[in-house]
Amino acid sequence: MSGLEFSDLTVRYGHGASAHTAVDGFQLTVRPGTSHGLVGESGSGKSTVAAAAVGLVLPSAGSITLDGADIVGRSAAARRARRRVQLVFQDPYSALDPRMPIGSSIAEGTRATQRKWSRPEQRDRVAELLERVHIDPERAGELPSAFSGGQRQRITIARALAAEPSVLIADEITSALDVSVQGVVLNLLRELQRELELTVLFISHNLAVVNYMCDSVSVMQGGKVVEAGPTSTVLAAPEDAYTRELLASVPVMGRRMTWDDEQPGA
Amino acid sequence: MAIPSIASTDPAAGPGGPAVARRGDRGLLGGLSPRSSFILRRLGRLLVSLVIVVIATFLIVQLVPGDPVRAALGNSATPELVERTRADLGLDVPVPEQFVNYVSGLLRGDMGTAIGSQRSVSDTIAQRFPITLTLAVAAFLVAALGAFPIGVATAVSSRTGRHRLADLGISGLLGVLIAIPSLLFAVGLIAVFSIGLGVLPAAGWGSFQQAVLPVIALAVGPMAYLARLVHVEMLSVLEMPYMTTARSKRLPTHLVYLRHALPNMVTSTLTIGGIMLTGMVAGTVLIETVFAIPGLGTSIVSSITSKDYPMIQGVVLVYAMLVLGLNLLIDVALATIDPRSSITEG
């Protein structure tokens, strides 16, 4: 099986009476070169899925494979395979070391390629990547504080690309940004996906953005997938009640909100 | 090798989610209410601390380089005297047995006999301890009662920015008072009130007049420190959204500050206040020495100088237990006052 595949992924935090199952028997296959949306509200476990895929969290059960190779665990093979999955974080303000020039941060990303880079090679690569995300390569020596939120998010994308990934996981990458900047980052991601033939796992709480960005989608609730399928099908004709509730809750431009008689939860 | 942060990462934190963090794991005490689990944890810590203190004081004699008995008696003492004293002190038996004897002695309230005075250590301590406790508690009350009004008033005033010069002056004065060690303050007080004006005695203990200068000397530095802490805490509380909510209700000013601001700074100031209170307990050592007060402080200094180890062990133990007792008091106060006290602890 190729692509990024999660099967029966389970992640628990804590132990004893305080244990909490964040992800519970999660199933997902992202086909190569496509983008898959992962939708859910806070606490649904979608960010934990991302953390498990890049090795920040050790699953309690289940497996994650990339093009058939196991990417979970501490073995050298798993580590190597895992480097081809890169993560872009939600908050561009904490994703860059405030005391490290952005060029060095990006250069650090080239580590994941596990090739030897000479200094000039590395410099050229950083310039190329900055160019790619539409940031002036001359500014590689500046600190993150010199950049705005949208620019920083593009820099973190460049850092992820430096690893030459085949899968890019975007974890709520626009939710900390102003709407006008959001479009720039989304367009960039689409452009990169097309040009680099990336496989993208796009995590978001925003159904409209997922609808625009993704070929297929999974809806998560309480650590489980409640509905999955092609975006057009799932969002146009949702079968699951929770998906329907989510869809009904999204404000639509220029459409008066209506209030039926649903009971507000706790 | 896992980096620890992951354990503390909030599993429930969602995208752009609320800043509300689900608090970390409760470990074995997960089933209890937060408050009782907080108190239980603190009691456990107290117990462990006690054990550490007892072991540490026991080890004093063992860790001293060379022969402690010879060191205590001096080079002129005869070998017979040294051996007899060693037997008196119970140091002629194997170390484990010494420890058992030490602990069982403590349980009976027997801390041995001082080498110098040949008096029971417990008796000396029983006589001197109340003096030290009175001094520390009086100083703490003065510090706390002075610090809160000053800190709150300067914070409110500096926020409205109406009296900038006065604010700068007071904050400068507090800075200077913090920098002056109690020892020095004591000297200054003696110079002015005992020597210069001749209105208050510079030494001794027993009367109210004799207590004034030592208490002030011990209280002023911590008071200034606490006042500045209250000031900073108050300023940060005043910036919180819930204070805007309170102001939006157009409540009378005193309600805004007393009901809405003050309770939110109690936890932090009480925590720091507790640390300062224990610091004051230690500070009595210096102040008692300056003012020649017959408390535990003077006896620890003289016993360290004369290498009177049973006395040192006893006094250090009592000081440490006093500190632990005060910590427990503070913890109980925290658990009673703050509805969330148990949660704020990682």
Place this chain on the structure above:
Amino acid sequence: MSPRPTASPLLDRLRTPRGVTGAVGALAIIVVAVIAPTVWGSAADTTSVADRLTGASLAHPFGTDELGRDVFARVMVATRVSVLLTLGATAISVIGGVLLGAVATVLPRPIRRLVTALIDILLSFPWLLMALFFSVIWGASATGAMLAVGFAGVPTFARLTYTLASSLVGRDYVKAARIAGVGQVEVLVKHVLPNMLPPMLVNAAVSASGTLLAFAGLSFLGLGVQAPEYDWGRLLGLGIARIYGNPMAAIGPGIALVVCGVIFTQLGELWNESSKRLLGLPAPVRRGPGVSVQPLAEPTAPEEPVVQVRDLRVAFPDRNGDLVERVHGISLTIMPGEVVGVVGESGSGKSVSAMAIAALLGPDSAVTASELSFRGIDMTAPLTNAERSRLGLELAMVFQDPLTSLNPSLSIGKQLRETVEVHEGLSKAASTKRAEEALESVRIPLAAKRLRQYPHELSGGMRQRAMIGMGLMGRPKLLIADEPTTALDVTVQRQVLRVLHEAQLRTGAAILLISHDIALVSGFCDRILVMKDGRIVESLDADRLHEARHPYTQGLIACVPDMTSDRTMPLPVIGALGALRQGQEPLVEGPDGERLTTTEGQRA
């Protein structure tokens, strides 16, 4: 674009008064420590029977000691020993603490908890007590005291290191480095240590001043430096012994101690950003004289506007104290029962405007308006008690983060009740009854129980509904909701908006809803005001959104994908794409926006 971080922030801070004091003081200490033995050495050691125990004089500013040696010279000479011992002890504390803390960070979990618990226990003992304990073991000598004071400080730095490292290790940039395959040790060296350094330096400097005093204490007690050596503490002890004869012999070394301690602290504050709060704040500008024509009338007739704003300007002082205008003369009118939305991005001035309308901006703001009134109350003038009561009952606020906008120390019930208890003089029983009704009307079940709970016991959505319920306690005529659902999930957002809507229906209050989400505002409000850079650029009816004429409004509408967005086309972007190629952000993301004021660089 935003300024490049060229000058070192430390250099900037050196130019402040505090920086100058610190730098000059440090230099002075070094100079005295180096030259004192040469310059004052002979005076400090020359004994003279004739001059013994004299008081302060021109020749001997601090008098002489029992051997006729000049105390002032001895104080100067003692600088070197005192400072070196202090630095030595501080170094022991810092190095020992950092090592212990760093080791604790990388230990496996059970051992880590054990070590940190031990550190906490040690921390609960005062320094002096620990130092006394150690000095018993190491004996009364300068080295023994240095070790004692140094080791007594280890737990403090171990705890600090552990806390800092644990928090830094959780940052996304550290995770990113790990994902890229950077090893644990390298992560510590490249990312954790550099970011730990500034707070460590602050604490080391502050701790040095404490160490200096601790040392003085030990020497004073006779447990530190021993004769014939001397440091400030021993000189102080000798001086105190004869304080009746010559107070200066005690005060002299005391002054040296205080000056040196203050300089150490100042050096620490140099790194400490918080110090700028007390210095360099500009003289606040009082609220300008409002030229109000509105008479002070009792509740106005229904056709009178609830809010009338003309030419509202709000300015805040920047770092240098110069006033910078953030809202540039906006005007708006809100009629009774009207639901008005204000849309804009960070830094557009929408929240500031709302706070100005409610007269809730802090004292450092400068608000001027040719008219700013709420139901006949002039909000630019000082309020009378009657006006305050009316405002408290008629104007309600809901803020973005429901956890911090409710007071964590007070029960929900107390917070709900107090408005009517204060302004209407209601009894506790009556106000409790009303509070229960208010909670029920915002769809919070078990109201009586909820009233006894504290905010942290409620879910996010429930807290926000409780906030709305709080606004319903009086007789609300206007509800200002500033991003009330931004921190909430969409399904919860819907519940909160619904409650807001129902509250509006029931009370007939007007609503001013502030949001960055134009889709939400268009679905909830009657009228939309679009704000950008402190100005209202467009005002239009919600159902005529498609008629928006201002390019910014059109951009805002177009740049957000919705369920009907064409996937084959890139999203329209505000601003020219050509500008993007030069690394420029679209024009809406100004460098003076709120975003940049919260950047990591300035926070650290």
